[in-house]
Amino acid sequence: MIITEYVEGVRDNVRKARLSDRKIILIPTMGALHDGHLSMARLAKEGEEDVYIVMSIFVNPLQFGAGEDFAAYPRDLHRDAEMARREDVDLLFVPSAEEMYSPDSQTTVQVARLSQGLCGASRPGHFAGVATVVAKLLNIVQPDEAFFGQKDYQQFAVLRRMAEDLKLPVKLRLAPIVREPSGLALSSRNAYLSWEEKKDAAQIYAALLAAAERIREGERDAQAVAEFLRRFIETHAHGRVEYAEVRQKNDLQPVEAITKPVVLLVAVFVGRTRLIDNLIVEV
Amino acid sequence: MIITEYVEGVRDNVRKARLSDRKIILIPTMGALHDGHLSMARLAKEGEEDVYIVMSIFVNPLQFGAGEDFAAYPRDLHRDAEMARREDVDLLFVPSAEEMYSPDSQTTVQVARLSQGLCGASRPGHFAGVATVVAKLLNIVQPDEAFFGQKDYQQFAVLRRMAEDLKLPVKLRLAPIVREPSGLALSSRNAYLSWEEKKDAAQIYAALLAAAERIREGERDAQAVAEFLRRFIETHAHGRVEYAEVRQKNDLQPVEAITKPVVLLVAVFVGRTRLIDNLIVEV
Numbered sequence: 001m002i003i004t005e006y007v008e009g010v011r012d013n014v015r016k017a018r019l020s021d022r023k024i025i026l027i028p029t030m031g032a033l034h035d036g037h038l039s040m041a042r043l044a045k046e047g048e049e050d051v052y053i054v055m056s057i058f059v060n061p062l063q064f065g066a067g068e069d070f071a072a073y074p075r076d077l078h079r080d081a082e083m084a085r086r087e088d089v090d091l092l093f094v095p096s097a098e099e100m101y102s103p104d105s106q107t108t109v110q111v112a113r114l115s116q117g118l119c120g121a122s123r124p125g126h127f128a129g130v131a132t133v134v135a136k137l138l139n140i141v142q143p144d145e146a147f148f149g150q151k152d153y154q155q156f157a158v159l160r161r162m163a164e165d166l167k168l169p170v171k172l173r174l175a176p177i178v179r180e181p182s183g184l185a186l187s188s189r190n191a192y193l194s195w196e197e198k199k200d201a202a203q204i205y206a207a208l209l210a211a212a213e214r215i216r217e218g219e220r221d222a223q224a225v226a227e228f229l230r231r232f233i234e235t236h237a238h239g240r241v242e243y244a245e246v247r248q249k250n251d252l253q254p255v256e257a258i259t260k261p262v263v264l265l266v267a268v269f270v271g272r273t274r275l276i277d278n279l280i281v282e283v
Numbered sequence: 284m285i286i287t288e289y290v291e292g293v294r295d296n297v298r299k300a301r302l303s304d305r306k307i308i309l310i311p312t313m314g315a316l317h318d319g320h321l322s323m324a325r326l327a328k329e330g331e332e333d334v335y336i337v338m339s340i341f342v343n344p345l346q347f348g349a350g351e352d353f354a355a356y357p358r359d360l361h362r363d364a365e366m367a368r369r370e371d372v373d374l375l376f377v378p379s380a381e382e383m384y385s386p387d388s389q390t391t392v393q394v395a396r397l398s399q400g401l402c403g404a405s406r407p408g409h410f411a412g413v414a415t416v417v418a419k420l421l422n423i424v425q426p427d428e429a430f431f432g433q434k435d436y437q438q439f440a441v442l443r444r445m446a447e448d449l450k451l452p453v454k455l456r457l458a459p460i461v462r463e464p465s466g467l468a469l470s471s472r473n474a475y476l477s478w479e480e481k482k483d484a485a486q487i488y489a490a491l492l493a494a495a496e497r498i499r500e501g502e503r504d505a506q507a508v509a510e511f512l513r514r515f516i517e518t519h520a521h522g523r524v525e526y527a528e529v530r531q532k533n534d535l536q537p538v539e540a541i542t543k544p545v546v547l548l549v550a551v552f553v554g555r556t557r558l559i560d561n562l563i564v565e566v
Binding site: 007011101102104105106107108109110111112113114131132135136139140142161162164165166167168169251 | 290294384385387388389390391392393394395396397414415418419422423425444445447448449450451452534
């Protein structure tokens with residue numbers, strides 16, 4: 001595995017890989033790797049003869065708001081590199097903030113409607129920060145495919161829209177959420193949770209499953225399902241619910257009557273830690 | 284010369300050209316071609332063995348404001364195609380608005396500081412519209428180089444910044460302004476001018492030359508030069524000056540004392556037609 005901090009280092013290595021006809025895959029991460037990230041490397045290799053996997057690790061300052069956990073966000077490059085190496089990642093890109101943002105940098109990519117509501121409501125500028133850094137990474141690597149985790153479902157919707165709108169020649173792929181045996185969705189932020197909080201947090205997935213069961217049993221009122229979800233989390237996860245919503249699966253538009261596939265999305269504070277999770281429900 | 288309306292048509296043809304090792308050039312235009320556009324095709328071929336020139340013609344609705352001349356903007360594809368063919372353009376891309384903007388399209392590229400002031404002051408959203416459509420075109424064509432005319436100097440500064448910030452693997456090149464014998468900078472909007480107005484409009488270049496002469500004679504007060512420029516245009520071109528400014532050549536920042544290369548920039552209404560022009564002055 002090659003590790004580089006430089007854009008030119010990425011370009012040189014990707015060029016060589018492309019010359020030997022390998023399919024270029026990008027897996028953008030903020031590090032603090034867990035099995036959710038690593039599952040994407042495995043998924044990228046499934047049924048493929050010759051892929052070249054570029055993983056980026058960059059804690060992107062532009063997507064953190066004031067008072068958020070940019071400084072505290074877990075960083076352990078040594079451990080991350082070892083985990084990436086074991087998954088046969090070919091190239092690990094670990095740029096500095098200066099390599100990604102020159103001092104004169106002033107360009108942002110904004111995805112208007114999909115960035116509003118849900119996480120966008122409490123994190124203004126977050127998705128512009130994400131879209132901007134992912135546009136840069138896609139332009140640096142120019143991959144055939146890029147993988148994103150379903151846990152950040154709104155993020156995926158924003159980025160898929162961005163790639164289509166900007167005519168980026170890349171296929172974005174969604175990797176399923178990886179969960180602990182308790183049901184808790186893997187997240188680098190789980191490191192903030194105490195043992196007690198982890199037990200509470202596991203009830204978020206239980207709430208999603210219970211709400212999905214209500215839909216399968218015939219409930220078609222999205223508002224009723226959202227209310228059920230919120231109350232379940234408040235009762236069992238002892239969390240402060242930032243949002244609990246039912247949205248259209250494809251475009252994240254609000255839903256009144258559930259007639260097409262939906263996604264249940266939640267953001268919950270368990271103690272001081274903000275967690276998100278979601279579940280797609282086909283009807 | 285191949286003409287296509289489709290993104291996929293561009294990609295297929297560019298792919299073939301790249302396989303035969305040709306350097307890919309993009310010349311984005313809004314059509315109503317004149318020698319300013321055509322000079323870029325010639326410039327692209329200078330000293331090059333094997334270039335593949337893609338010219339796009341697209342009157343981009345996103346960069347026109349309410350009350351501007353989007354509907355009236357001159358369009359003559361038949362004439363444009365003939366002119367492009369004569370300059371050995373290889374591929375002419377003439378997309379529909381639907382091909383460039385899907386109904387769900389909601390992504391914009393914003394270049395913050397460089398888009399403010401000058402033309403950005405009277406045309407809010409204009410440079411976001413330009414940056415967005417050029418980002419799309421660059422992603423569709425993926426050229427080695429893209430050419431832009433110096434007449435739209437602020438546009439070039441915005442786009443160069445965008446390409447650097449978004450890490451687009453392309454070199455942007457600036458083509459000198461082409462002028463009529465009278466000095467009037469070629470522009471598709473010159474078609475709006477009456478014969479009398481054309482005579483007045485030619486005085487804009489005279490004003491730029493006279494102001495540059497003042498700098499060469501030793502004037503270092505940018506404000507005095509700007510005032511001279513404004514009064515010259517008001518007196519000789521009988522125009523309403525929207526702005527007349529002296530800015531740093533490299534980053535378009537305002538100037539007090541002229542100690543480094545500057546650019547003189549003006550926007551002038553001659554009758555009802557808004558014209559822009561500029562002149563770089565090395566000191």
